[in-house]
Amino acid sequence: MSAETTEKRPLFGRMRQALQRTGGALVRGISELFPGQRGLDALTLEEVETLLLSADVGVEATERLITGLKQAGGGRLREAEDVFAALRAGMLKILEPVSQPLLIPSREKPFVILMVGVNGAGKTTTIAKLARRFQDDRLRPMLAAGDTFRAAAVEQLQVWGERHQVPVVAQGTGADSASVVYDALQSAMARNYDVLLADTAGRLHTQSNLMEELKKIRRVMAKLDPDAPHETMLVLDAGTGQNALMQAREFHAAVGVSGITLTKLDGTAKGGIVLSIAYKLGLPIRFIGVGEQPQDLRPFDAEEFVDALLAH
Numbered sequence: 001m002s003a004e005t006t007e008k009r010p011l012f013g014r015m016r017q018a019l020q021r022t023g024g025a026l027v028r029g030i031s032e033l034f035p036g037q038r039g040l041d042a043l044t045l046e047e048v049e050t051l052l053l054s055a056d057v058g059v060e061a062t063e064r065l066i067t068g069l070k071q072a073g074g075g076r077l078r079e080a081e082d083v084f085a086a087l088r089a090g091m092l093k094i095l096e097p098v099s100q101p102l103l104i105p106s107r108e109k110p111f112v113i114l115m116v117g118v119n120g121a122g123k124t125t126t127i128a129k130l131a132r133r134f135q136d137d138r139l140r141p142m143l144a145a146g147d148t149f150r151a152a153a154v155e156q157l158q159v160w161g162e163r164h165q166v167p168v169v170a171q172g173t174g175a176d177s178a179s180v181v182y183d184a185l186q187s188a189m190a191r192n193y194d195v196l197l198a199d200t201a202g203r204l205h206t207q208s209n210l211m212e213e214l215k216k217i218r219r220v221m222a223k224l225d226p227d228a229p230h231e232t233m234l235v236l237d238a239g240t241g242q243n244a245l246m247q248a249r250e251f252h253a254a255v256g257v258s259g260i261t262l263t264k265l266d267g268t269a270k271g272g273i274v275l276s277i278a279y280k281l282g283l284p285i286r287f288i289g290v291g292e293q294p295q296d297l298r299p300f301d302a303e304e305f306v307d308a309l310l311a312h
């Protein structure tokens with residue numbers, strides 16, 4: 001990637017580095033196939049296909065990309081650069097429709113974000129990163145400690161909130177999650193907060209218990225504000241690859257997901273899952289997590305992502 005692009009996008013280097021494990025293998029693999037006398041013939045296409053599948057792009061999105069490469073000229077593509085350009089175009093076609101930033105309209109106050117996802121996906125840390133981002137945008141966030149199932153979860157949020165002067169509404173471990181969120185929303189409304197971020201459990205005794213609890217949280221919110229939650233954000237660990245897709249389907253069917261955050265794109269070679277999720281679900285991808293620092297939660301931008309992935 002040119003110096004100009006890096007300058008225009010100050011955190012691009014970080015993105016590029018984070019996507020190295022996924023993109024590096026792809027870029028190296030394609031570079032080794034070219035220049036070739038045969039161009040993108042059937043055999044070479046098969047190798048590109050294998051590279052995409054290894055990056056967890058998934059069968060359908062990979063097929064789409066391969067079809068795109070054939071249409072772009074197939075046998076006439078003899079240089080790696082031509083292949084990268086055609087691949088870039090194909091990836092953008094898949095990602096641009098889901099590249100929809102989360103907008104907080106000022107008339108929706110408090111704007112309620114319900115965070116859902118399995119244990120360890122990154123819900124609580126993403127809440128902290130988002131709260132920081134909102135503070136930087138001069139919005140006042142409040143947090144609801146709705147993961148009452150895990151002993152440490154409430155404390156994790158409280159400690160963070162104290163350190164950053166963000167109020168956290170909590171009851172004890174084992175409390176009714178819906179009641180915590182209800183209290184929090186009431187309080188956020190009364191005190192005119194801009195954003196309420198509600199944490200939730202990622203696992204209960206059974207999966208159906210969890211989905212029922214999430215539905216109940218939605219119901220009690222709607223009693224106070226028929227439009228709440230304004231965003232139901234599913235947090236997925238990119239490192240779980242195709243498993244993340246299954247989780248997304250399950251959560252979406254149960255509670256209706258309006259946006260996705262994909263975490264831990266750093267340190268995984270399965271970052272192609274972003275393409276798989278975009279292609280198969282078509283749900284807006286709001287943010288991606290590329291590290292543990294607050295600034296490592298990046299609003300998802302199709303072009304930035306693809307350029308970082310294919311950087312060489």
Ligand SMILES: Nc1nc2c(ncn2[C@@H]2O[C@H](COP(=O)(O)OP(=O)(O)O)[C@@H](O)[C@H]2O)c(=O)[nH]1
Nearest residue numbers: 119120121122123124125263264289290291292
């Ligand atoms: N490297 C990396 N680690 C992350 C990212 N997002 C979350 N984590 C880590 O993932 C772990 C689980 O996160 P947590 O928020 O507790 O998950 P929760 O169970 O869904 O609330 C923590 O150690 C986080 O620091 C990310 O984008 N990159």
Ligand SMILES: [Mg+2]
Nearest residue numbers: 123124147153
């Ligand atoms: Mg948590």
